[in-house]
Amino acid sequence: MEVTFHGAVREVTGSMHVLTTSADRVILDCGMFQGRRKESEAKNRVLPFDPQIVTNVVLSHAHIDHSGRIPLLVKDGFNGRVVCTRATTSACTYLLMDSAHIQESDADYLNYKSVRGSLNQMKPSNRKKMNVGSRLSDVKKVLKKNRHELDASIINDFMDQLHLEKIQPLYTSADAQNALASFDGYPYRYPVAIGSNMTCSFYDAGHILGSAISMIRIEDNGRPITVCYSGDLGRFDKPIVRNPTLNFEEQHRDVDLLIVESTYGDRSHEPVEALKPKLEKILVETNNRRGTVLIPAFAFGRTQELLYVLHELYDEKAVPRVPIYVDSPLAVNITRVFGEHPEVYDRDAQEVFLKNGKNPFFFDQVHFVTSVEESMRLNREKKSHIVLAASGMCEAGRILHHLRHKIHDEKNTILIVGFMAQNTLGRRIIDQGTAYEQSGRSGPPPILKFLNKAYPLKAHVKSLGGFSAHGDKQELLRFIKESNLNIKRIAVVHGEEDQALAFAGHLRQAGYPVLVPKRGETIRL
Numbered sequence: 070m071e072v073t074f075h076g077a078v079r080e081v082t083g084s085m086h087v088l089t090t091s092a093d094r095v096i097l098d099c100g101m102f103q104g105r106r107k108e109s110e111a112k113n114r115v116l117p118f119d120p121q122i123v124t125n126v127v128l129s130h131a132h133i134d135h136s137g138r139i140p141l142l143v144k145d146g147f148n149g150r151v152v153c154t155r156a157t158t159s160a161c162t163y164l165l166m167d168s169a170h171i172q173e174s175d176a177d178y179l180n181y182k183s184v185r186g187s188l189n190q191m192k193p194s195n196r197k198k199m200n201v202g203s204r205l206s207d208v209k210k211v212l213k214k215n216r217h218e219l220d221a222s223i224i225n226d227f228m229d230q231l232h233l234e235k236i237q238p239l240y241t242s243a244d245a246q247n248a249l250a251s252f253d254g255y256p257y258r259y260p261v262a263i264g265s266n267m268t269c270s271f272y273d274a275g276h277i278l279g280s281a282i283s284m285i286r287i288e289d290n291g292r293p294i295t296v297c298y299s300g301d302l303g304r305f306d307k308p309i310v311r312n313p314t315l316n317f318e319e320q321h322r323d324v325d326l327l328i329v330e331s332t333y334g335d336r337s338h339e340p341v342e343a344l345k346p347k348l349e350k351i352l353v354e355t356n357n358r359r360g361t362v363l364i365p366a367f368a369f370g371r372t373q374e375l376l377y378v379l380h381e382l383y384d385e386k387a388v389p390r391v392p393i394y395v396d397s398p399l400a401v402n403i404t405r406v407f408g409e410h411p412e413v414y415d416r417d418a419q420e421v422f423l424k425n426g427k428n429p430f431f432f433d434q435v436h437f438v439t440s441v442e443e444s445m446r447l448n449r450e451k452k453s454h455i456v457l458a459a460s461g462m463c464e465a466g467r468i469l470h471h472l473r474h475k476i477h478d479e480k481n482t483i484l485i486v487g488f489m490a491q492n493t494l495g496r497r498i499i500d501q502g503t504a505y506e507q508s509g510r511s512g513p514p515p516i517l518k519f520l521n522k523a524y525p526l527k528a529h530v531k532s533l534g535g536f537s538a539h540g541d542k543q544e545l546l547r548f549i550k551e552s553n554l555n556i557k558r559i560a561v562v563h564g565e566e567d568q569a570l571a572f573a574g575h576l577r578q579a580g581y582p583v584l585v586p587k588r589g590e591t592i593r594l
Contacts, residue, residue, distance in 0.1 A: 070289045070594045072296065072326065072560070074586040075117045076100055079566040081332055081490055082134040083112060086562070088296060090289060093124040093264035097283065097298045097328070101137025101168070101239075103464075103490065113138060113239055117589070120147035125263045126251075128153035129300025130280035131160035131369060137168050140240040140248040151252045152261050154271050156279025156410045158254035160369060163402040167368075169245035171465070172238035177221050179236040181212055184227045199230070257281070258318065270321065275303030275313035276538050277370035278407055282314055284321040294594055295321060297556075299329045301563065302540045302548055306341045308377045309407075309429070311415045313540065315552040324556045325594050329549070331564030332488060332539040334572025339535035345378055351482060351531050352388040356453050360480030363528075365468045365495055367461035368400035370538050371487050373407050375457055376430045381421070383434060394447055396438040396458040396467045404430050404437075438467075448474045461487050463494040469520055476517070479510075481528040486536040491565065494519050502530025546575065559583040560592070 076085030076098075083102035088095045102112040120142045128151055129135055139151060139161075153161075185208055188196055193203035201211045212227075214220045228235050255261050260268045266288035271281035283298040305312045339347070355362050366372045372395060382388045395401065407430060411419075422429040438444050444467050447456065458468040475481045483502065489495035494517070501515035505526065515526040540548065549556065559581050561573045569585045576583045586592070 070287060070294055071591050072328070072594065073589065073591040074560070074562060075589065076102065076112075077134070077330075077563040078586055078588045078590070079564075079569055081488070081563060081565055084129075084135045084300075084563060085117075085138070086298070086328060087118065088267075088285065088287075090264065090267065090287060093267060094118070094122055095124055095264055095267065095285075096126045096142075098129055098135040098300070099126055099138045099142050100135040101133050103134055103462075113141070116142065116145060120145040123147050123149055125149040126151045127263060127269050127283050127285065127298070128157060128161075129274065129283055129298065130277055131157045131164050132277065132301070132367075133164060133168050135300070136161055136165065138239075139251075140165060140169060140244040143248040143251055144240055144244045147251075149251070151248075152263055152269060153252065153254060154279040154281050155254035155256065156406070156413055157281070158252045158279075159406045159409060160279060160403060161252060162249060163399060163406065164369060165245040165248060166242060167399045169238070169240055169242040172240055173242065176236045176238040177219050177224065180221075180224050180228060180233075181219050183233050183236075184224050184231065185209065185212060187231050187233060188227070199227075260286075270318070272314035272317060273311045273413075274300050275305070275307070275310055275540075276301040277303070278310060278373075278410060278413060280310070284317065286321065294325050295323060296594070297321070297324045297327045297554065299327065299548070301330050301332070301538065302545060303538055304338065304341060304535075304540050305544055305547070307538075308374055309414055309418050311413065313544075313548050315548065317553055322554055324554050325558065326592075327549070327554070327556045327559045328562055329545065329559060330539070331545065331561045331569045331572040333537065333541040334545060334561070334564050334568040334575070336534075336541055336568070337543060338537055338541040339533065341535055344533060344535045345382065347533055347535075348378060349382055349387050351484060351533075352382070352455070355480075355482040355529070356389045356391060358480040359453055360478070360482060360528075361450075361453060361475055362455045362482045362484055363468070363471050363475055364455065364457045364484045364486060365461050365463045366400075366457045366459065366486060368397050368459045369403045371461060371536065372397070372400045372457050373404055373430055374536060374538075375486065376404070376435065377418070379455070380427075380429055380432050383432065389453070390434050391452075392454045393435045394438050394454060394456050394458075395435065396444050396447060396456055396471070398439050399459060400457070401437045401439060444470070447471075461495070462489050463498060463519075469494075473520055473522075473524065476524050476526055476528050479527045479529065483528050483530050485530065485532040488537060488539065498526065498530060499532060502526055502528075503532065506530060542572065542575065545572065546579070549576070549581070550579065556581065561585045
């Protein structure tokens, strides 16, 4: 039996590993790489194997960096099943459709820019002959249905006339819908056949709703082999979801290979119990300045955790009860998914909210923004409020427009509550904003460029790393050392190279045989 590491290898996104036996090929996650556009395009569009020879997919959780290429896999000929937890199936219903919409929108926008650029280079007389008007402003009007929506049909017609190469989406909404028919959801601790003499059982990973540690057991030439794939491991004692599993069934305790994440393999988070008082302090200080708090938040997991803690603070009357806007249609749908799966909540969520007949995520001050028009009105709101908007790394989505209107005002606060990958706007905000804060906000503010314009970063930048859905170094070590697993070998993945190598070093010091694989590397068990 062999394991080949294809994604999230010495990097954080694009999780994908393949288990190969004499009879089967099973994929552990089929995630999308997220980063610079050209690099992402190159890594995502071509799969490193023939989808038609893949038996099944084991999906650890619904985040796009773990699930996002499943529609491409199905589109290219995969006809097996995607095995995951029930909550993950529910979440993917929305996440994959949203991902497809983004793929389509990005392709339309790039095609629009291509057509607009070609028309702009023409002489005014030639533009007039093509019925787009002689002025440059006329070009934009012709290519749009209204101020905000591109006219894909007209853009495609012009691309044909101008002999321009069309950008195709990685997959379409129809592809995503087709892929969802391949999903099978199962409860935790229930053995599922995923190949010949191969089963998978899921255990709580504590990362997000439905996230799972995948315990795969193979009978290979009469010998049992157990591979444990951690997926993404969460923090201990966080709200809503249960802790990462430490107590495994007897038949799964002897692990030949543990494939473990290392997102924060050399970092320590703030204590979970410190999150609420620190959030309270930030909210009060911003309100005293009569400012707004902008929180870039992933639609799945982080948004619901924040709503949960804000609900507690509002019930305790610890902070001013300003309006809270969740400006993400996806987050609205995912919050409904949370409401549909109370069976996976931890004990505190059951005691504090459910037994008192309260929904943790819906209360009087929360407003869910769905339309573009409502979001634009909110951009211009001057009264103090809180905005939770996607994307979590500030690379796309409605958060960019809130930043555009609020980043230059020192009354406001940008609150960073999660991991920001290299080369993202979110990473530049946290790095440059933190440096400016540490300098006492002296001198000119940093200048950040996004949406084709430069903005001064005058808003206060604060960070609450404890909200991370990933365990830190100590929590990852706790899972390995305090669980009842007998681990023979460890492969460290899903961490930027410095974090993965550092975590491997900590494991070696603790006496574990460990490797940090490179992309495409294969090991034999």
